Amino acid sequence: MNSSRLKQGPARADLLARRADFVHTLGAALLSALVLIVGLVPVAQAQDDSAAAAPTQAEQDAANGLPVEDVQTFAEVFERIKRTYVEQVDDKTLLRNAMRGMLSQLDPHSEYLDADAFQNLRESTEGEFSGVGIEVGLRDDQLTVIAPIDDTPAARAGVQPGDRIMAIDGTPTNNLSLQEAVDLMRGEAGTDIELLLLRDGEQEPRDLTLTRESIQSESVSSRLLEPGYGYLRISQFQSRTGQQTRDALDSLMKPGQLQGLVLDLRNNPGGVLSSAVDVADQFLSSGLVVYTKGRLTDDDMRFTAHADTTAPDVPLVVLINGGSASAAEIVAGALQDQGRGVLMGTRSFGKGSVQQVMPLGNGDGLKLTTARYYTPSGRSIQAEGIAPDVRVVSGRLEVEENSSFQLRESNLRGHLLNGNPDQASDNPDTPVAANDYQLGEALNLLKALNVVQRPRAASAPTTQESAEPAP
Known part of the structure; x- marks a missing residue:
């Protein structure tokens, strides 16, 4: 031995x-x-x-x-x-993994992007990609939905901000990096993906099967809620969002004087910083929109509004919730600080950092947090979010059987129109709040603001006051 x-x-x-x-x-x-x-x-x-x-x-x-x-x-x-x-x-794999780990431990938004992931990120900012339409992040080391994108498979299936994704096609997500999870969810249009979701307040996770689509998302939509009251929805901030918002506002203001506007930023996960500044600029005619501060001088930037403004005086209510993040919070914070609009809803997500996407020599990319942003009053909303001026939680309005709402001629299919040229196209007995309680409350607030701000007409003189004095 x-x-x-x-x-x-x-x-x-x-x-x-x-x-x-x-x-x-x-x-x-x-x-x-x-x-x-x-x-x-x-x-x-x-x-x-x-x-x-x-x-x-x-x-x-x-x-x-x-x-x-x-x-x-x-x-x-x-x-x-x-x-x-x-x-x-092999050495290349080890070194790439080391770089991924180096970035993933900095913060939830910094990451090393291989060539495919780098291309996917560029496509998503342009508004064209293939997937299910979910913006995700890591919260408490768990893959979590930040917001579903409007009119995508995820949004139509009822996926909500805060839903935790426990598994993707049977693969547990607790050991996946953010990029690995995104890669699993991306895929060819027409293919299915199975998500295991757990929602707050639920005891057991549920399976959800979605079919991937080629998503060419328009980030802006608009319509009239009632004559004189417009609705502008921004689902995310892409490179074309500023121009799309300008076009939507022009369209809403054509029929006549716009008496109020609801700007809906709920479940908006953010996006391109310059587009957020452009959108805020269309409601502000002067003053600071946002500023950023980082370690390098080049990361210290200030963005101010211009005098040429699309809708400088329209009464404005801004809807936000826990899915409103990043660029959406920049817009909401600027409008709140400048007193340009009333924020309604629930506290926003709280992502107050700026990421730069840097191409690398080998075709890969680097997404790196380089600065924090601050609202005009100097607030950093990082991990805090923006508190609304008026808190209104999401809900649904249901009409009771014995309520005053009863069947009327206007409810009958094919009824004759009133004949007045300014008749509302929407059924007046079907309130907006029936489908979207927060939106209904926003519309009610706009109407109240118009009543308060409307100048009072001079009282007509009485007969006694108008009579000539007796000779």
Whole structure:
């Protein structure tokens, strides 16, 4: 037994020596690469090594501020995975995974994007992609729905903000990165996907099967709720949202004087910052819209409104909820701070950070949080959200059987119109709140604002006052 150990000793010592040499070499290589990448050592200085004595490791560590021991530990982990992991893993995969882990631990919105994911992100900001129409994020390390996109398979199936996605096609999501989950949900149009969803207040998750579609989402829709009262819905902020909003406002204002407008930002997960600024600018004629602050001077930006405004004076109610995030909160915060509109609904999501998408030389991309944004009054809503001026929770209005609502001529199919040219196209006995309680309350508030702000007509003189005094 002892002789056997003595025979194995030199071999094991040789293996350990070679492993230590490998780790040292790899660590030195990684250290050099990191130094060159972050630019901590000038290139000219690096090229003068032949003319000057090489600095010691301690001197390099002190000058560069790099954790050399940690880099060597990384090299050791890298080497042990390559040598002893149950399956062979190539260097490229290990390095990509290391970069993904490096970004995923910063915050929920920073991530490394491979070429396909980078292309998918670009397509989604343009409004064209294939999937089920869900904006997702990580909340308490659980894949969670931020908001469904309007008129998509997810929205039509009743997916709600806050729903937790426990599994995708039978694959548990607790060990998936955000990008891996998005990749699983994306796919060819016409293919099915099965989601296991758990909603707050429910004890058991439920299965939901959706069919992927080629989604070409228009981010803006509009209509008249009643004569003089418009409705403008923005489902997300894409590169064309600003122009689409301008066109929608022009269309709503053509029939006549617009007495009030509901701007619906509920379940809007955000999107392009410049589009959010453009939308806010169409209701504001001056003042600050938003500003950002980061570590670099280039990340400190200020955006102000212009005098040329599409709808500067229309009474405005803005609907928000827990699915209103990021760019939607920029618009809501600017309108609230400037007193331009009344915010109604529930507290918003609370994403107050700005991400930059940076292409990399290998075709991949980097989405990195570079700044926080602040509303005009200096509020950072990061992890706080925006509180509405008037809190109205979502609900449904039901008419009781014995209520005053009864069958009338106007309820009969094919009834004759009144004949007045300004008759409302909507059935006046079917309130908006019957389908959307928050929207109905917003319309009621607009009407109340018009009553309060309407100038009172001069009282007609009485007969006694108008009579000439008796001679």
